[in-house]
Amino acid sequence: MNDRIAKEKLNVILVVDTSKSMAGERISQVNQAIRDIKDYLVNLQVENSNVDFYLSIIQFSTESSFINDNREVNVDKFKFDNLKCCGWSNLHCGYQKLEEILKKQSHGGVMPDFGGTSPIILLLTDGHPTTTEYKDELVNLNNSPWFKAAIRYGIAIELHDKRTMGVLKDFVGDNGDVIDCYSSSMLKNIIKIIVLTASKVKSSSATVGNGQVINQNQLVRQEINEALADVDQWGW
Amino acid sequence: MNNTDGIKKQKLNLVFVIDNSGSMEGEKIGAVNNAIRDVMSIMPEIQDDTSDAEIAISALTFSEEAKWVYSEPKSVQDFIWKDIGTDGGTNYSEAYDCLTKFFSKKENGGQMPDFGGVAPVVILMSDGMPTSYDWEEHLDKLKKKGWFKAALKYALAIQIDTKEAMDVLTKFTGNSETVLKVYTAEALRKVIKVIAVTTTKIGSSGDLVKDGNAIPKNEMMQAEVNKDLSDVDDVEW
Amino acid sequence: MRLNKNDTFTVDGVTYKVINTLGEGGQGEVYLVSDGGNTYAFKYYKEIPGSDFKFNLKNNINKGSPASTFIWPKKYVEFDDESCGYLMDVRSSDYVSFISYLTGKNPFKDLKTKLTWCIELVESFKLLHEKGFSYQDLNDGSFFLNPNNGKLLICDNDNVSADKTNLGILGKMRYMAPEIVRGDKDRMTGERQMPDTHSDRFSLAIILFLTLCLGNPFEGERLKNHVIVDEKAEYEMFGKNPIYIYSEHDKSNRPINGYHTAVLKYYPMLPSYIKEAFHKTFTDGLKDRENSRTTEIEWLRLLSQYRDELITCPHCGKEYIYGYNEKKVNSTCPHCHNKTKEMCLLTIGRKRILLEPGKYLYTVHLNKYSSEYNHAIGKVIQNKNNPSLWGIKLRVDNDITVQDRNGNTKVIAKDGVIPIINKLSIQFDSQTKGEIDKQ
Structure with a gap:
């Protein structure tokens, strides 16, 4: 290993609904997206001097777990077996896992004690949570400074009910957007655009233009919006 | 500079004459500020090499009016360059009057010693566009000064592309070869160094300038410098 | 991307055909184009720049490149809808990004080569500044290197402009001079300080420090004050109150053991005159922007001296300084601790x-x-x-x-x-x- 510059840690966290309804094209698009993200981030890791990328994949169905039991892993070492789907959609279990890692390392989480970067968190679901316990868990999550600072995106997969949209909106709060993925064939691209755009912006120092320091999280949202607008024009 | 070792050092006057009129705005004044700073950054080394003479630096800026940056010549350590901005017309006439006074003896209000001394180095930096119509008359007056005649005169042409503008600078130096279009601080160093060498060769005071006339040796030296500087001119950009 | 493969456009009677896409940055899209014989890179701005920016770009093209290391804009291109861009040479594939050097992916062949690159970098900025230009937005993404021979390429030259004239982008935090980050008042105009040769010089010293020590000169202990490094933290560390990690006056921001490992390894091996040049720029130079920042001429002299006094250890093959300019001559290799005979x-x-x-x-x-x-x-x-x-x-x-x-x-x-x-x-x-x- 060659000597290198000290870098901050950027956690990219995907919280994926793997209940029965996700089976088929939906989960297959997610699996492909995760593989592409890994390849992209491995390259971006050596082509940026600010951050190293750590991936965490949380799947939730009846229960919740980290992929390969790894709470986080550097993209270089990331290995992955395709996600499979069955069971219910217990979102609160996913939230519990998220809460578990969104703590400082010294408090049992995976976040650094200093010099971290606000994480990027994606929540993907295609239906309403089976139980309402997620509401209490979200209150807990909102107490985590890491959760508050995180860029949060919700992806609604072919979802046509307002109630579930509300669940996603509560999750992202003021720090992100809910993206409506109305055809599962778009899912892979949407996930990629969000993760890659956010990673690219967050791996660079803030620019100062016209006398103002540009807010990085706002820039992420703006660039993601622009990139997603292009997706719409592809005529899906 | 301390002279406690008892050796009386002669003064080597280095005079920057800087056009900071409105037409110099942008890259031009940037290049000038940078050139002086570059020369200043190797000046301590030049002073070290120049054991026989004490370098004294002056800077005259001119736009609508001409102004000395410091009221009297400063030593290498004390001359601190602060970037200058641009403004107004290009009053060559007043600049030349200031120089005429500068190149007078101390008793006449100038900066030149009453006897002896080393030929000064004068470096004009301009884009060569006077706004004062009578600048040539004022230059003629300046040219009557023995010290100015003896001086090694260079002009740095700052982004000049017309013959008229070039002529303004050539008239100042008296020689088109000493108007430099391309220059580096390292090469300008040679200009100053040559004067220093002249002083060591002459050894004692009083020889270099006699009755206000430069001795031919000085011209030989100038030719040598020009040869080196012309090499710099050949650099491709 | 707005242009597709095989699209064509004509400038000054020459028709260029799009071969493929080279990349996309914050400001624009970059395409590989061909005029039938030669290939060029075409940068196409995403948004239509203001007339000042266009004027400056054209001016830069007219004035020409200060040195061959700059991938300088060659030809201005404007379309009917006023969208525009410029043509430039294509970067050869022998070059890798400066960032990939920093991340350890592409180390220099040896220290000599690293110093040769540093000298080339400083020389390029000397030539740029001699022309009265300033680069303005120096950052880790501006540079490329050939790790085998120390050759340099400088890209993104479209923000280059006359001193103190700025066209929108002031710079990137961590690389900017603090007075530009803070927006201090300019001594002469009384308005916001704009990038110039002096801010370039500060950023240049940061790039040199990064190259030689693999760390940012202002990132040390005080990083611990920031659980999350966002733009506010960067403003604090690199703008509002920067403290040099090896400041003699304030030792509160030393590199963190076990975190800034590369800096802790490389800094002690620097010759004292290089350390002094950094110290001057990063302490006194924080305030005295005009006269306490190491100039290109000074860097050139010091970096060549450093390269001149390198010696290769016959035991481990690594280079170090013998130190005839130091207080103590160093005949022991700092890498393997064997004596050089x-x-x-x-x-x-x-x-x-x-x-x-x-x-x-x-x-x-x-x-x-x-x-x-x-x-x-x-x-x-x-x-x-x-x-x-x-x-x-x-x-x-x-x-x-x-x-x-x-x-x-x-x-x-x-x-x-x-x-x-x-x-x-x-x-x-x-x-x-x-x-x-x-x-």
């Missing part, structure tokens, strides 16, 4: 060069009025049959006279080889004399 020094005036096979002599060694610090005119070579015999192969136009310790003289015709013998005196030309000293 033999030293061969060439003294020319004030310059001292440790000779060893592969070492170059440059124009500045023989002519102190030269501004060519990276122009090699000689190389130390080994005899093929007897590798313990060394010589200097020079490429100069004149004959060279050498004299050994017994007074025997010999004329070496041009392009000949000067033998490296103890106490050999070398008359390079009428004014330049050197002497070899084996220790």
Whole structure:
């Protein structure tokens, strides 16, 4: 290993609904997206001097777990077996896992004690949570400074009910957007655009233009919006 | 500079004459500020090499009016360059009057010693566009000064592309070869160094300038410098 | 992307065809295009820039590139809808990004090569500044390098403009001079301080520090005050109140053990004069922007001196400084702690060069009025049959006279080889004399 510059840690966290309804094209698009993200981030890791990328994949169905039991892993070492789907959609279990890692390392989480970067968190679901316990868990999550600072995106997969949209909106709060993925064939691209755009912006120092320091999280949202607008024009 | 070792050092006057009129705005004044700073950054080394003479630096800026940056010549350590901005017309006439006074003896209000001394180095930096119509008359007056005649005169042409503008600078130096279009601080160093060498060769005071006339040796030296500087001119950009 | 493969556009009667996409940045899209013979990169701005920006870009094209290291805009392109861009040369694939050097992916072949790159970088900025331009937005993404020969390329030259004229982008935090981050008032205009040669010089020192030490000079202990490094934290560390990690006046921001490992390893090995040049720029130079920032000329002298005094350890093959300019001469390799037995020094005036096979002599060694610090005119070579015999192969136009310790003289015709013998005196030309000293 060659000597290198000290870098901050950027956690990219995907919280994926793997209940029965996700089976088929939906989960297959997610699996492909995760593989592409890994390849992209491995390259971006050596082509940026600010951050190293750590991936965490949380799947939730009846229960919740980290992929390969790894709470986080550097993209270089990331290995992955395709996600499979069955069971219910217990979102609160996913939230519990998220809460578990969104703590400082010294408090049992995976976040650094200093010099971290606000994480990027994606929540993907295609239906309403089976139980309402997620509401209490979200209150807990909102107490985590890491959760508050995180860029949060919700992806609604072919979802046509307002109630579930509300669940996603509560999750992202003021720090992100809910993206409506109305055809599962778009899912892979949407996930990629969000993760890659956010990673690219967050791996660079803030620019100062016209006398103002540009807010990085706002820039992420703006660039993601622009990139997603292009997706719409592809005529899906 | 301390002279406690008892050796009386002669003064080597280095005079920057800087056009900071409105037409110099942008890259031009940037290049000038940078050139002086570059020369200043190797000046301590030049002073070290120049054991026989004490370098004294002056800077005259001119736009609508001409102004000395410091009221009297400063030593290498004390001359601190602060970037200058641009403004107004290009009053060559007043600049030349200031120089005429500068190149007078101390008793006449100038900066030149009453006897002896080393030929000064004068470096004009301009884009060569006077706004004062009578600048040539004022230059003629300046040219009557023995010290100015003896001086090694260079002009740095700052982004000049017309013959008229070039002529303004050539008239100042008296020689088109000493108007430099391309220059580096390292090469300008040679200009100053040559004067220093002249002083060591002459050894004692009083020889270099006699009755206000430069001795031919000085011209030989100038030719040598020009040869080196012309090499710099050949650099491709 | 707005252009597709095989799209064409015509400028000044020449038609360019899009071959493919090269990339996309914050400001624009970059395409590979061909005029049928040569290929170029075409940067196409995403948003239509203001007239000032367009004017400046055209001005830069007219003025021409200050040095071959700049991938300078070559031709301005404007379409009917006023969207625009410019053509430039394509970066050769021998070059890798400066960032990939920082992340350890592409290390330099050796320290000599690293210093050659640094010198090329400083030379380029010297030439840019001599023309009255400033680069303005220096950051880790601006540079490319060839790790095998130390060659440099500088990209993104479209923000280059006259001193104190800014066209929108002030810079990137961590690389910007703090007064530009903070927006201090300009001494002359009373308005917001705009990037100029002085802010360039500060950023240049940061890039040099990053290259030599693999760390940012303002990131140390105080990082611990920030759980999350967002733009507010960056403003605090790099704008509002930057503290140099090796400041003699304020030791509160030293590198963190176990975190800034590379800096802690490399900084102590720097020669003292390089440390001083950084210290001046990063402490006094924080406030005295005009006169306390190490200038290009000073860097060139110091970096060449550093390169001259490098020696390769015969035991581990790594380079280090022998330290004849230090308080204490260092004959022990800091990497493997073995003693170096033999030293061969060439003294020319004030310059001292440790000779060893592969070492170059440059124009500045023989002519102190030269501004060519990276122009090699000689190389130390080994005899093929007897590798313990060394010589200097020079490429100069004149004959060279050498004299050994017994007074025997010999004329070496041009392009000949000067033998490296103890106490050999070398008359390079009428004014330049050197002497070899084996220790």
